[in-house]
Amino acid sequence: MKVTFRGGVHPKGHKELSRDAALREFLPTGEMVFPLSQHIGKPAKPVVKKGDPVLVGQRIAEADGFVSAHIVSSCSGTVKAVEKRLTLTGAALDCIVIDNDGQFTPSGEFGEKRDVSGVTGDEIVNCVKDAGIVGLGGAGFPTHVKLRPKDPAAIRYLILNGAECEPYLSCNDQLMREKADAIIEGLELMLRLFPNAEGVVGIERNKPEAIEAMKKAAAGKEKIRILPLKTKYPQGGERSLIQAVAGMDFPITSLPADVGCLVENVGTVYAIERAVVFGEPLYSHVFTLSGEAVKNPGNYVVRDGTCFTELLEHAGGLKDGVTLKKALAGGPMMGIAMSSLDVPIQKQNNGLTLLASDPNEEAEARMTPCLHCGRCTTVCPMGLMPQMMADAVRDGNLERYEKKLYGLECIQCGSCTYICPAKRPLMQTFKQTKAEITAKKRAAAEGGKK
Helix, strand or coil, X not given: CCCCCCCCECCCCCHHHCCCCCEXXXXXXXXXXXXXXXXXXXXXXXXXXXXXXXXXXXXXXXXXXXCCCCEECCCCEEEEEEEEEECCCCCEEXXXXXXXXXXXXXXXXXXXXXXXXCCCHHHHHXXXXXXXXXXXXXXXXXXXXXXXXXXXXXXXXXXXECCCCCCCCCHHHHHHHHCHHHHHHHHXXXXXXXXXXXXXXXXXXXXXXXXXXXXXXXXXXXXXEEEEECCCECCXXXXXXXXXXXXXXXXXXXXXXXXXXXXXXXXXXXXXXHHHHHCCCCCEEEEEEECCCECCCEEEEEECCCEHHHHHHHCCXXXXXXXXXXXXXXXXXXXXXXXXXXXECCCCCCEEXXXXXXXXXHHHHHCCCCCCCCHHHHHCXXXXXXXXXXXXXXXXXXXXXXXXXXXXXXXCCCHHXXXXXXXXXXHHHHHHHHHHHHHHHHHHHHHHHC
16 A cells, blocks of 8 residues: 555645644634535525524525535624625625624524434435535535445545645644544444445544554544555545555546445534534534634634634734734645634635745746756645646646646646745646636626526
């Protein structure tokens, strides 16, 4: 078994800032904002209106399509508005705004442990759907859809992503240390859906405490094993994990299920356990606040809809005398640069990284023309050719970018940008190009329907 993948880089982890900070629940006091689009697919449809009272766990928006997800309130209070609000990408999106009463009164429909010994696969999927669970590793794909591949019997590996390879982030590390038994129970429930599958939890070797806790929880479970992985970025990428766990590569036109694999984040599986065993919908998740600009880095259980600023203030704010240069939703490799912290934390957000220096500014000051060294190709986990892709973008040849160089298969991990001695913003270029091509295709499709 390879226990690693093709390519990859070794950025400094910075995990020491928060890795040993236990999970702490944060209860916000300010208003709560719930974007209707905080998952891949069609935005949810509001089922509440201004003036309606709401409770914790109550559904406030329902899935509005096959690939969509329900949204529940994480606080009790009163609906203040259904309106557009600024979100972390800088875009104003439709949101449900709730005046938080600070009581966090539950809806009374969850919390009691249930006997799940006889629960069926269909019941598990329905629980996941009702709970509004999406992928908590960052992608936000509706989990109930993922749990229904065309041929469940063909799934050979159910892989749990405990790699947490993104620098600075450590909340999943702590989740595995503190909630290992629940994660393993969630995995066992999922295995009921796939009769021929083996459950494999992949964890990078720089998390020895998590590895030990998960091994202890999985002891005696014949269909589950814990696999320590080489510490390398992006080890937590879906295809990277499949290469490391199953020892297989597969065509970039295929999905993991096409080669007998499904991958879920450990946080997602914990949410599944809470939904099936306790009837608890997804209204909170683990989250890391870190970075050299943060006074007190730590790991939290945050409620969806909480303002980033409120959490930062609770943690003591910025270090004295430090100027914030860069704010990222997530980590420095794949995180989203934020222009404001006065925006809501969404389901799929697993961290806030605040930096005292801006690596992009520093790179721009040192940027030179391409050296044709080929390092970007060597480290690309997808086996792409970033240098040629960048040339195609420069020449305006988007057809070559997409059809010949498979540019749309870029996972935007940032490995090419990290390794480039010329300091070229390769990943940023590819991200913009993908958005441009996607927008043109959408416009063409909409035009064809008229």
